[in-house]
Every structure is written in structure tokens, then in C-alpha cells.
């Protein structure tokens with residue numbers, strides 16, 4: 001079976017490495033897309049363990065040079081729908097077109113739906129109904145440079161929005177991005193891990209979940225369930241196995257923020273994620289770290305001038321620079337949209353790259369590769 005994993009921009013290399021780690025064969029990596037092949041049981045495993053990607057699709061059909069709507073109709077019609085649509089589920093069609101002759105996404109959606117309904121409808125099927133209470137059969141027609149992919153969404157809602165966040169604050173970091181940086185940081189779990197502007201604790205919670213080997217989606221339902229796609233009980237067994245592999249060990253994650261209200265919300269999130277035993281909550285101004293030794297790993301997402309206008313942001317970043325510079329052994333990773341940081345830190349010593357947090361462009365700063373490990377180089381040099 002052929003699969004497609006989608007992820008945020010720049011996260012492809014780590015998504016690919018996570019896939020390769022399981023010995024699956026990668027067939028193609030494009031911008032935000034990782035194609036690979038494996039047995040269908042993977043649907044359950046990958047959704048359950050998905051930390052950095054957005055959705056997992058089955059590639060039902062694909063063809064190059066789909067440059068007319070008739071060709072699209074034929075491609076969809078000739079797909080083996082009965083194999084997957086073995087019950088009357090409401091169908092939702094979605095579409096995206098990138099650099100392709102066929103570019104009207106509403107028309108692509110309509111044609112896709114018509115071809116499916118023409119192929120499989122009979123009186124007992126209620127395919128056109130879009131009832132939000134039923135599990136949705138989401139078909140995604142994806143066009144890129146005139147190649148069309150007819151995809152079945154196995155994940156349902158996107159996988160970067162974690163279940164543990166009952167409440168957030170301004171400017172939370174995207175969970176998949178937080179997990180990506182933690183994986184990249186090569187944090188050795190027995191050592192200290194800091195986030196000195198922790199907000200609603202996304203980075204600290206993702207770090208603790210990685211250290212404790214908690215499958216990120218252990219408490220969630222997916223659209224592949226109840227579809228007769230997998231043997232009976234397969235997914236339940238997988239979840240039980242994942243639960244039995246959670247480490248009960250506590251870790252030393254220090255999450256601090258200047259704002260007490262946000263920390264109270266963050267505590268609830270950490271409790272929901274069942275990692276509150278490994279995160280130490282501290283109300284603290286990051287400037288206080290100037291007088292302390294900060295060792296091992298620091299991953300942080302300090303405030304952006306865009307949102308927090310009243311802060312004297314320049315002075316705050318100068319203090320951040322002092323802390324980073326003073327603690328020579330510290331392995332640090334900073335994500336920020338504050339572009340003047342370039343004029344504060346000595347860029348020749350550090351690495352900077354562009355990223356997107358939600359739709360906001362930001363920058364990711366870290367020490368140069370010479371000081372980083374082989375694994376980190378591999379993730380960067382995709």
C-alpha cells in the first residue's frame with residue numbers, strides 16, 4: 001500500500017527519518033510531503049505515534065498529466081472505492097492544486113465527489129450526507145505540477161493539535177514544531193531540559209512525552225477505525241502495547257514563565273498529558289537566569305514584538321544573548337519572529353533558518369553544526 005504523510009514546511013527531513021527508523025521504504029520526498037510504501041497495518045501504528053506530521057493518507061490512485069476535468073473524472077471513477085467505502089459514510093472531498101493546469105479547487109472537489117458517487121451509489125448508501133456526527137470519509141484530490149493523487153485521509157483531524165491542550169494563551173507554538181525541535185535538540189533524557197518562556201508548556205510537555213515514550217495519540221479516535229480496514233481488535237492491541245511501554249521514570253524539565261496565570265493553565269495541560277511529575281513549574285523572569293548556571297539543553301520560544309508590544313523586547317533579547325553566551329556548554333534552540341535578534345547575537349557562531357509557526361514566519365536559531373551531532377546534521381541537510 002502506498003502512503004503519503006504531510007507535514008509543515010521544513011519538517012520533512014525529520015518526518016522522513018521517523019519513517020525510515022521503522023524500515024519503511026521512502027519512495028519520494030517533496031515539499032511538505034513524504035511518500036512511502038508498507039503494509040496496511042501501518043495506518044494504525046503511524047497515526048498513533050505521529051509526533052511531527054499532519055495527516056496520513058492512503059494513495060488510492062495517481063496519474064501524471066491530468067490536465068482536463070474528464071481525465072480527473074476517469075481517474076477517480078477507476079479507483080477501487082468499494083474496497084475502502086464498505087459502509088455508507090458521508091463523503092467529504094477536499095482539494096489542493098499547486099502549479100497545475102487544473103486549478104479550481106471547488107470544481108476538483110465536485111468532480112471527485114460525482115465520480116465516487118457514480119461509481120458506488122446504490123439506494124442503501126447515504127453518501128452525499130455531510131453529517132458531522134458520523135465518521136467522515138475524506139477524499140483529498142491533490143494536484144502538483146499536473147500529477148493528480150487521489151488520497152484517503154486516515155487521520156481525520158490534523159495530528160498536530162494535541163488533545164492535552166484544554167487551554168492555551170497567546171502565541172502558542174505548534175505542537176508538531178515543538179516535538180520537532182525537541183527531537184532535533186538531541187536532549188539526553190537524564191539531563192536537565194529548560195524552557196525559560198514556557199507559556200502553555202507545549203515544548204516542555206512534548207519533551208516529557210518523548211522522554212516517557214508516550215504515544216502522542218493514545219487517547220484519540222481516527223477515521224480509519226470502524227472501516228474494516230484492519231483486523232478486529234488490532235488498533236486496541238496496539239494502544240495497549242503502547243501503554244505498557246510508557247516509562248514511569250521522572251525527568252528534570254524546568255519550565256518557567258513570568259506570567260502566573262499562564263502557568264496555572266499550563267499545569268492543567270501537563271496533568272492532562274500525564275507528564276506533570278516530570279516538569280517543575282517556576283514563576284520566574286528569564287533575566288534571573290543571568291546569575292545562574294544553565295546546563296544541558298534549552299529549547300525556548302521567547303515573546304515576539306508582534307504580540308507583546310509593551311515589553312522592552314530588545315533588552316529582553318540582549319539578556320537572552322547574555323545567558324546563551326555565558327553558558328558555553330548549553331545546547332540551545334530558540335524560535336522567534338523577532339528579526340532584530342540577528343543584530344544582537346553573533347550570527348557567525350550560530351545557525352539560523354526560516355520556519356513557520358502556524359502561518360507566522362519565524363526563525364530558528366541554534367549553535368552551528370560543528371558543535372552539533374551527526375544526527376542533527378542529517379535532519380538539516382535533507
Ligand SMILES: C[S@@+](CC[C@H](N)C(=O)[O-])C[C@H]1O[C@@H](n2cnc3c(N)ncnc32)[C@H](O)[C@@H]1O
Pocket residue numbers: 169170171172173174196197198199200201202203256257258259262284285286287301302303304311316
Ligand atoms: C511566544 S510565548 C511562548 C509560547 C509557548 N511556547 C507555548 O507554546 O505556549 C512567550 C512567553 O514568554 C513569556 N515572557 C515574556 N516575558 C518574559 C520574561 N521576562 N521572562 C520569562 N517569560 C517571559 C510570556 O508570558 C509568554 O508566555
